[in-house]
Amino acid sequence: MTSALFYDRLQFAVTATFHYLFPQLTIGLAVLIVYLKSRAYWSQDAHYDEAAHFWTKIFALSFAFGVVTGIPMEFQFGMNWAKFSTFAGGVIGQTLAMEGVFAFFLESTFLGVLLFGRKKFGPFVQWMTTVMLFLGSWLSGLFILATNAWMQHPVAYGVDQDGTVHMTSLWGLLTNPWLVWQFTHTMTAAVATGSFVMASVGAYYLLSGIHIDAAKTFLRTGVVVGAIATTALLFPTGHHAALQVFEHQPIKGAAFEGLFYTESGADLVIFGQPNMDTLTIDNPLVAPKMLSFIIHKYFGAEIKGLSDFPREDWPDTMPLLYYTYHIMVGLGTMFIPLMLTAVVLLWRERLFQARWMLWTIMLMAPFPYIATTAGWMTAELGRQPWLVYGLFRTADGNSPLVGSGNVLFSLLGFLGLYVLLGLLFLFLFFEMVSRGPAVTGGPRSSSEPTG
Amino acid sequence: MAVETLWFVIVVMMFAVYAVLDGFDFGTGIIYLFVARTDEERQLVLKAIGPVWKGNEVWLVAGGGLLFLAFPKVFAAGFSGFYLALNLVLWFLIMRGLSIALRSHLRNPLWRTFWDAIFSVFNLLLAVVFGAALGNIIRGVPLGPDGYFFAALWTTFTPGPIPGILDWFTVFVGLLAVAMLAVHGANYLAIKTDAAVQTRARRIADRGSWAVVLLALMAVPVLLFVQPALQDGYVAHPVGCVLPLTVGAALFAAQYFRRRQRDGAVFVSWSLFILGSVGSVAWGLFPNLLIAVEDPSSSLTIHNSAASSYGLRVGLVWFGIGISLVIGYTIWVYVSFRGKVEQGLFGGPYE
Numbered sequence: 001m002t003s004a005l006f007y008d009r010l011q012f013a014v015t016a017t018f019h020y021l022f023p024q025l026t027i028g029l030a031v032l033i034v035y036l037k038s039r040a041y042w043s044q045d046a047h048y049d050e051a052a053h054f055w056t057k058i059f060a061l062s063f064a065f066g067v068v069t070g071i072p073m074e075f076q077f078g079m080n081w082a083k084f085s086t087f088a089g090g091v092i093g094q095t096l097a098m099e100g101v102f103a104f105f106l107e108s109t110f111l112g113v114l115l116f117g118r119k120k121f122g123p124f125v126q127w128m129t130t131v132m133l134f135l136g137s138w139l140s141g142l143f144i145l146a147t148n149a150w151m152q153h154p155v156a157y158g159v160d161q162d163g164t165v166h167m168t169s170l171w172g173l174l175t176n177p178w179l180v181w182q183f184t185h186t187m188t189a190a191v192a193t194g195s196f197v198m199a200s201v202g203a204y205y206l207l208s209g210i211h212i213d214a215a216k217t218f219l220r221t222g223v224v225v226g227a228i229a230t231t232a233l234l235f236p237t238g239h240h241a242a243l244q245v246f247e248h249q250p251i252k253g254a255a256f257e258g259l260f261y262t263e264s265g266a267d268l269v270i271f272g273q274p275n276m277d278t279l280t281i282d283n284p285l286v287a288p289k290m291l292s293f294i295i296h297k298y299f300g301a302e303i304k305g306l307s308d309f310p311r312e313d314w315p316d317t318m319p320l321l322y323y324t325y326h327i328m329v330g331l332g333t334m335f336i337p338l339m340l341t342a343v344v345l346l347w348r349e350r351l352f353q354a355r356w357m358l359w360t361i362m363l364m365a366p367f368p369y370i371a372t373t374a375g376w377m378t379a380e381l382g383r384q385p386w387l388v389y390g391l392f393r394t395a396d397g398n399s400p401l402v403g404s405g406n407v408l409f410s411l412l413g414f415l416g417l418y419v420l421l422g423l424l425f426l427f428l429f430f431e432m433v434s435r436g437p438a439v440t441g442g443p444r445s446s447s448e449p450t451g
Numbered sequence: 452m453a454v455e456t457l458w459f460v461i462v463v464m465m466f467a468v469y470a471v472l473d474g475f476d477f478g479t480g481i482i483y484l485f486v487a488r489t490d491e492e493r494q495l496v497l498k499a500i501g502p503v504w505k506g507n508e509v510w511l512v513a514g515g516g517l518l519f520l521a522f523p524k525v526f527a528a529g530f531s532g533f534y535l536a537l538n539l540v541l542w543f544l545i546m547r548g549l550s551i552a553l554r555s556h557l558r559n560p561l562w563r564t565f566w567d568a569i570f571s572v573f574n575l576l577l578a579v580v581f582g583a584a585l586g587n588i589i590r591g592v593p594l595g596p597d598g599y600f601f602a603a604l605w606t607t608f609t610p611g612p613i614p615g616i617l618d619w620f621t622v623f624v625g626l627l628a629v630a631m632l633a634v635h636g637a638n639y640l641a642i643k644t645d646a647a648v649q650t651r652a653r654r655i656a657d658r659g660s661w662a663v664v665l666l667a668l669m670a671v672p673v674l675l676f677v678q679p680a681l682q683d684g685y686v687a688h689p690v691g692c693v694l695p696l697t698v699g700a701a702l703f704a705a706q707y708f709r710r711r712q713r714d715g716a717v718f719v720s721w722s723l724f725i726l727g728s729v730g731s732v733a734w735g736l737f738p739n740l741l742i743a744v745e746d747p748s749s750s751l752t753i754h755n756s757a758a759s760s761y762g763l764r765v766g767l768v769w770f771g772i773g774i775s776l777v778i779g780y781t782i783w784v785y786v787s788f789r790g791k792v793e794q795g796l797f798g799g800p801y802e
């Protein structure tokens with residue numbers, strides 16, 4: 001059964017990674033659309049209305065892909081992880097069902113209203129609809145992260161005689177301390193993705209000399225929100241995410257920092273390759289004693305290294321985990337000065353002429369996606385070998401009767417389909433961007449949704 | 452009523468409402484290529500389901516979540532046991548969803564024709580698979596004593612001791628589902644459109660409904676032959692007989708209103724017919740959720756597969772609040788978009 005387990009894990013990793021490429025944009029854009037739409041509503045400014053409409057179309061595109069790739073995620077709990085579902089259904093069934101009832105209905109229903117109701121509803125209903133979309137997408141983030149937070153840090157549960165778990169307090173499940181930083185960090189990352197993409201499209205228009213008015217709005221909004229979000233990603237949210245990992249999952253922490261041996265005054269590894277034979281970092285570049293300082297605010301503090309823990313409790317993909325973490329933090333550290341510089345330029349009214357900056361911003365759009373994916377890999381690879389941390393091992397969780405040949409069949413199917421989906425998305429995204437927002441007052445503003 | 456029973460009702464209700472709501476989307480897709488011939492007509496038809504189909508699909512997603520919440524063992528056994536069929540469902544849902552969302556993005560006629568075909572074919576396939584899935588649940592599955600099973604896509608094509616997902620019975624239920632939903636979709640389009648599309652929709656609904664009457668009459672003996680235990684629920688709780696009676700009455704009413712071209716009443720009756728059919732089957736199966744074909748003591752029932760009573764109780768509270776909100780704004784949307792869809796100026800929902 002080992003190979004079935006391997007394909008089960010690979011399939012979950014592939015499908016989850018792919019799914020989350022889409023919601024992170026919709027979650028982020030939702031905030032920005034509410035902002036644009038609020039300005040349109042209160043200042044009755046058609047320019048902002050067109051900007052909001054343009055991003056609603058992008059939102060809808062990403063949403064469509066998010067929905068179709070999301071349904072496989074939910075089904076896979078039962079399909080590939082039957083023993084885990086039996087074990088944990090009494091707890092995580094709650095949050096997954098709440099997500100459906102409170103979030104997905106809201107989001108799916110009101111997206112239809114927003115897309116097809118432009119002629120039908122007045123400005124207030126339209127504004128409220130964007131707020132509902134925002135609520136829906138953020139609530140789905142909240143409930144799915146409550147599920148994941150419980151897997152990272154199980155709380156509010158009791159163990160039954162047959163070894164399965166049940167929930168003892170819904171309130172406890174929803175106020176899992178782990179959720180606080182996981183939710184804020186993940187949502188901030190989504191806002192970063194949304195604002196980078198918005199700024200990037202703005203930069204592209206300015207550099208090409210088209211849609212100048214819209215471009216300036218996109219850039220201004222994207223850069224300011226992006227600067228706030230990227231800063232908040234490091235502090236407080238990322239910092240506290242790391243603190244709670246070291247407090248509750250010390251093995252994960254040691255693994256992603258590349259700390260093989262317990263040290264007082266542990267160095268922070270900035271660069272280097274973990275060597276799994278010698279259990280050292282090759283050609284390390286370190287900040288002396290910084291790790292101890294970051295985690296315990298004291299340079300001499302002791303931090304436990306991997307070798308203090310039994311090897312079967314180490315994450316089985318330790319080097320990958322180390323890299324994904326360093327990719328996330330590395331990118332995050334570069335985003336902050338970049339975005340702050342852009343804000344300073346904006347404030348000095350030089351951003352729109354600074355072509356080197358516009359080029360940089362235009363090309364930055366994929367990187368929050370990479371950072372986010374790397375962040376998830378960190379969280380999920382680092383949780384191994386546990387499916388529910390400290391309670392239930394991944395190796396015990398997959399479906400007993402679904403053999404490796406059948407999982408490979410579905411994995412290949414998903415891979416093929418998702419390559420196609422990815423290409424389609426990119427094609428349509430660029431097609432929409434090149435069509436651009438409607439010119440206010442021009443002929444397009446009289447267009448109405450059809451079909 | 453015990454809390455497990457209430458959850459049985461809730462879960463059945465979620466899937467039954469799903470069958471009615473996404474059912475007319477499927478039906479629209481099944482007849483799409485015939486009912487709408489020109490590009491304008493096809494846009495019109497897609498616009499008829501455009502604002503609502505995504506919300507309709509959520510009944511499935513939420514239903515799955517609620518099944519997970521209330522009966523985790525059934526969720527685990529059923530979803531892993533139907534592994535192959537569910538993968539097909541997932542891929543079909545992906546293609547179906549994309550076809551609606553992407554079709555009108557470009558004006559290129561080849562692009563549109565391609566997605567039109569995808570839309571139609573995958574809706575048809577979904578109707579077949581969901582019908583067959585219901586057939587599997589009725590017939591029972593090869594559940595072992597450990598509570599798991601794995602069903603091949605097909606074995607001998609007969610509902611024997613090692614049944615496959617497809618056998619003559621489940622395929623029969625699949626075809627019945629296709630016919631019922633095709634008519635359902637046509638009924639919906641008769642309300643939402645006018646002129647040529649409406650005429651064609653009415654004609655399809657009229658012919659199709661007689662096929663459904665025929666198949667439904669055949670279905671009764673077939674069902675009782677394949678799963679005699681369906682009677683048990685009615686013997687234990689005879690009040691349930693109102694459900695099959697409703698089915699008959701609704702079918703009759705639909706045909707009656709159809710002759711008078713009262714499209715709204717036809718649609719409502721047909722929806723009741725679908726709801727009642729799912730309900731009747733559920734009543735017969737109660738308290739079973741998954742019947743074991745070989746050893747009935749391995750069957751998963753509401754008693755041996757329910758989550759803890761605390762979970763079920765708090766679940767009821769928030770579900771009551773949540774679903775009331777959902778029903779409220781869903782009705783609001785349907786009312787807001789009531790009436791015939793109009794031809795627009797431009798091609799896509801996003802322009």
Ligand code: HDD
Binds near residue numbers: 186
């Ligand atoms: C734009 C994306 C992005 C950026 C720039 C950062 N993160 Fe992050 N990070 C995420 C996006 C993300 C994420 C995708 O949202 C994760 C995955 C799971 C989670 O809760 O958030 C995550 C997880 C995650 C974890 C793992 C939590 C766990 O194991 O459960 C830690 C320790 C950090 N982050 C810390 C940081 C630090 C110190 C950053 C410094 C700049 C940082 N992140 C930037």
Ligand code: HEM
Binds near residue numbers: 010012148384386387
């Ligand atoms: C959307 C962002 C997510 C990404 C990119 C992601 C990534 C991954 C990866 C890479 C794995 C494989 C780990 C391994 O086998 O070594 C995995 C496994 C898994 N994840 Fe996630 N994950 C995400 C969100 C979630 C959430 C929100 C949940 C819970 C609701 C979840 C539940 C699981 C489960 C059940 C497995 C399979 C068991 C396991 O391998 O641990 N994931 N995920």
Ligand code: HEM
Binds near residue numbers: 019020140
């Ligand atoms: C691995 C676990 C996950 C599961 C089981 C899952 C499940 C789903 C499902 C079933 C849908 C479709 C909903 C519909 O029909 O409307 C969906 C869409 C969505 N999911 Fe996920 N999801 C997972 C990971 C995530 C994560 C980590 C987030 C955010 C933090 C997220 C946020 C969303 C959002 C916002 C949508 C709406 C569609 C969109 O905006 O693109 N999901 N998800």
